[in-house]
Amino acid sequence: MPKIEVNEKLFFNLLGTKYDWDTFEKKLTFAKAELDEKPDESALENERVIKIELNDTNRPDLWSAGGVARCLREHEGKGHSDYSKFMSEEGKLKDTGNRLAVVDPALKHIRPFMVSFVISGKPIDNAMLIDIMQTQEKLAWNFGRKRKTISMGVYRAANLKWPVHFVAADPDKVSFVPLQGEEKQTCREILQNHPKGKEYGWILKDFEKYPVLQDDSGEIMSMSPIINSATLGQIEVGDKDLMVELTGVDMKDLMLAANIVACDFADAGYEILPVKVHHEYDTGFGNDVVIPYYFQQTAKARLSAINKKLGSSLSEDEVKDALVRMGSKVDILNENGETVFVVHPAPYRNDFLHEVDVIEDVMIGKGLDFFKPEKPNDFTIGRLLPITVYSRKVKNIMAGIGYQEMIFNYLGSKKTYIDNMGIDGKNVIEIANPMSENYQFIRPSIIASLFEAEAQSGNAVYPHKIFEVGKIAFIDESENTGTKTIQSLGFLTASNNANFNEAASEVSTILYYLDHKYEVQETNDPRFIPGRQAGIMVNGKQAGIFGEIHPQILENWQVGVPCVAGEIDLEYLMATEPKEHTQNIQPKEEHKPESSAPKIDPVEYFNKHIELKVAKILSVETNPQGDKLYIEHLDDGSGTERIIQSGLRPYLKEEELLGKHVIIAANLAPRKMKGVESRGMLLASDYMEDGVEKVELLTAPWAAPGTQVVLEGFEPFEKPAKIDIDKFCKVEYKIVNKMAQAAGKNLVAAGKPIVMEKTVNADIE
Known part of the structure; x- marks a missing residue:
């Protein structure tokens, strides 16, 4: 969040009064700000500095001493200068003289x-x-995106000759002495040698000509947005008449910034003289613009909506007074029998996008202390949303097959979501009034976010396997809002042998564990190589896509190894999940009688369905397609070698597994992982040692391979040949005081309980 430093004497002079520090801290809440640091009382009065932290990036008008002082002054009902003296508006342009x-x-x-x-x-x-210098930097750095879209210059108006000219100059022929310089340099030399040129030269370096401001005599004023000249562009204490200019790429943002600075100076007692700027092309406000200029649109809010949102019963007069205290002018209308407030924002604000923005101003203008805390009247029971439960299940699956979870912002730049991904962007949602181009669009796909991480990971050991479960949004005219937001799974693998078959194997594994049947269908997505991509079809509808990433996309991201990636709509999968699974993740309905279906007895269920056996690990090898997977060859007493894959490579060495008599889930349905069929699962638990996560296998070294593991006090039962993972997980498996348990009973092999060496209390996985 922006922080500003203000001279104590200047600030309280602008405010028109002085508060004690406790009162001042409380008053700052009206500007959505807080006192970061009090001034050093031992310093001279003219040198004491107040540090203020601002908590709203949507209000650049507050990024100065004048802005914060004006906000507090207006809230006290003291008003501000008469901006209409210098503020032009449509059809009413002020005289600009020469x-x-x-x-x-x-x-x-x-x-x-x-x-x-x-x-x-x-x-x-x-x-x-x-x-002035602080305001210049704050507006250019934060609001102006590091000077790319807005920069500001201040000049000695008394010494320049009108009209001034903003020209495209040859960087090798135009030269001047820059601020903090002693000799003339060409524009290109300034970019190469001057500190400001090195810092901001990236904005201009790809252009053949550079923007230069000069007066009518040809005297250079500045090279925008880099540096002022050391003549007209160097202002000093005592200068009386100053020209302020702002250049950039968005006229509305420039006009807002100009209004902010002009109002700050007007409130400080300066006279504002408008300037006409002529463009040969349309600016959105005509070819000729007279600045400062009031361009703000009105905003509306209903009295009923205000009181509903705020939980209040404010009158018309109270609402109007609150809005006026926030600097707005207000009209009250009656529309269809309902009271409606029409808000005319102050010329230094342009942050009213929705009715709720007006309501927020009412709340702040009225004062937060006015709204008394109330205990909720409704009784509710908190629980996870079904999609959250489903997403957690997906995350566990992805971690189990060797992927690392990532978390990204939902907002990004055009370059990230559109240009680098090679899409046309017609369905990408753009933010109407972004404070930074880095957060200008809502992501339409997780794959772009994954590439942001991969592009920074070139020095990490391959393969890279990353995923995220999160929101994406895109334009969808069939929706009431015109947009659609869904929960999505995105995954990416980067390695020298990444290929379509590997991606297909990953999709097969994911959908197997989600209990979904699917088909693939040819697609033509520009992000993927033609013929090496496929749509994931579930119940006749495309629920996702996967394939090999197109070389051009890799080049855009400067990723030097092949990549495969995919994305799946989790909300659609959850909605089409088999009914028995859907019921497991649905929250219970309030006030409904309990089901008459009998509850499962976990002990009985274990005895009838779950088959655990002792098996000896004969050999271990790594799966070349899975960086976390071991392939274990086991003797399970059947006479036929059993193969099980486990994700133990990060935790145990091969020699730590060889010869172990481990406990396995013996009747789990086989599944293919990374090209190898796995028949069962090794049981293990984790524990912490010196702050490091460790894994300990459940073992029974005294028991022969094939020995059935049973609940204490029970004999072996006949079990079904195959069960799915959901049935296996209907029973709880835990370590309790070092004792391995299932269904709340100790596990026993050949008459002896299974006891852990390291793990005290944990889940068995």
């Missing part, structure tokens, strides 16, 4: 827009100069 700026048409595809105004009336003092 103050004119002309934009070179050649800048249309470089840095197309410019706005400007002049401040006059009194000399700049040191505190105000520092605040």
Whole structure:
């Protein structure tokens, strides 16, 4: 969040009063801010600095001493300067005299827009100069995305000759002395040698010409957005008339930033003189724009919605007063018998996107202390959503087949979600008023997020296997909102031998454990290689996609090894899951009688269905397709060698497994993992040792291979030949005080209980 430093004397002069620090901290909540650090009382009065942390990136008007002071002043009902004196609006443009700026048409595809105004009336003092520079940097860095979309310059207006010209200059022919420089340098040399050129040169380096601001005599004012000149662009304490200009790529953002700065100066007692800026092309506000300019759209909120959201019973007058205290002008209308507030935002704000934004202003304007805490009247029982339970199941499956879970932001840039992924972007949702281009779009696919991680992982040992379960959203005209949000699984494998067959094997394993039958269908997705991709068809509908990533996509991300990836719609899978499984993840309905179906007796269920046996590990090898998988060859007493795969490679060495008499789940249905059929599962538990997770196998060294493991006090029962994993998991398996248990009973092999050496209390997995 932005932090600002304000001169104590300047701030309280702008505020018009001085609070004690406790009161000041409380008042700052009206600006969604908090006191970060009090000033050093031992410092001279003119040098004391207050540090304030702002908690709202949607209010760039608060990123200055003037902005915070204005917010607190308005909340106290003291108002602000008369901005209408200098603020143009549609059909009512202010006189600009000879103050004119002309934009070179050649800048249309470089840095197309410019706005400007002049401040006059009194000399700049040191505190105000520092605040100007801070405002300049905060707006350009945060709101202007590190100067890429907005930059600001301030110049000595008394020394320049109007009109000024914003031109596309040859970087090798135009030269000037930059701030903090002593000799003339060409624009290209400044980018290469000057500290600011090195820091921000990336914005211009790919253009043949650079944007330069100069007055009518040809005197260079600045190279935007890099550095001012050391002549007209160097302001000092005592300067009286200053020209402020902002250049960038979004006219509305530039106009908002200009309004913010102009209002700050007006509140500090300066006169604001408008400037007309001429563009040969349309700016969205015409070719000629007179700045400052009021462009804000009105916002509406219903009285009923306000009181419902806030849990209040505010009157019309109370709501209007609260909104006025937030700097807005308000009209009250009656629409279809309902009271509606029409809010005209202040010229320094453009953050009203929805009715709830108006309601938030009512809440802040009224004061948080007005709303008394109330205990909930409704009795509810908290529980996980079904999709959350289902997602956890999927995460466990992915971890079990060797994938590492990742977590990413849901917002990103056009480059991340569209350009690098080679898609047209027509169904990608764009944020209407983003504060940064890095968070301008909502992700339409998890695969792009996975590539963000993979692009940074070139030095890690291959293979890389990563996944995420999370939300994606995209435009869908069939939905009431025009968009659709779903829970999705995305996975990616990067290795030298990554191929379509490997991805198909992963999909087969995932859907096997989710108990879904599926088919594949040819697809034509630009992210994947043609002919090496497939849609996942479940019940006749495409529920996902997988395949080999196209070389162009790999090049876009600068990933140097082949990759396979896939994505599956988990909400659709859950909705089409077999009924017996769906019932397991649905929350219970409130106030419904319990089912009359008999409850399962876990002991009886174990004795009838679960077959555990002792087996001896004869040999161990690694699965070349799975970085966590061992292939164990076992003697289970049947006379036929049994193969089981386990994810024990990160925890146990091969020699730690050889010869062990382990406990296995013997009648689990076979499943293919990484090209090898696995018949059963080794039982183990985990424990912590010196802060490191360890794994301990359940063993019975005294028992011969094939010995059946039973519950204490029971004889062996005949069991079905095959059961699925869901049936196996209907019984709890735990370590309790080092004793291995199932269904709450100790496990026994050949008359002796199975006792752990290291694990005290844990789940058996």
